[in-house]
Amino acid sequence: MVTLQTTSSPVLPEHEDDPHRFHIFVMVKTTRHWLDLKTEQRLAFLHEEVIPLLRRRPELKVRWFEPEAFSTRATDVMICETDDLSAWAWFCDHLRETRFWDHYFEVLDIMPALEGNYLA
Incomplete structure (x- = not known):
């Protein structure tokens, strides 16, 4: 028999510090345009076009993952x-x-989610 503990929080206890934090998973696939760039050109693009956007919205944090060795659909998340x-x-x-x-x-898919809120 499984017993669920109930709490006054709508999320699991380990997430009570940030119950309203959204995680947005963006699955993308690189194009030949990106793959043909040299590393210096890729970094220049990121520093000139993407990072300035992130600096304007400091409440948004971004992490980058590369599953291309394990996925044929998405090369990056x-x-x-x-x-x-x-x-x-x-x-x-x-x-x-x-x-x-x-x-x-x-851009293959955008999936917003709340972490561990299945007890809500």
């Missing part, structure tokens, strides 16, 4: 964390205006 979905929406809108979106990367 960007995980964004924020308590403010308007920050994500702003970043996403502005990212679409750069060569990131549909030039260097094909």
Whole structure:
């Protein structure tokens, strides 16, 4: 018999410090345009176009993962964390205006989620 503990929090106890933090998983696939760039050119693009956007929205944190050795669908996964979905929406809108979106990367899926809130 499994007994669930109930708490006054809508999330698991280990997530009570940030119950409203969203994690947005963005699955992308690199294009030939990105793969043909040298490392210096890739870094220049990130420093000139993507990082300035992130600096304008410090409430958004981004982590980058590369599953290409294990996946044929997504070559990269960007995980964004924020308590403010308007920050994500702003970043996403502005990212679409750069060569990131549909030039260097094909955006396959965007999945927003709350961490461990299945007891809600």
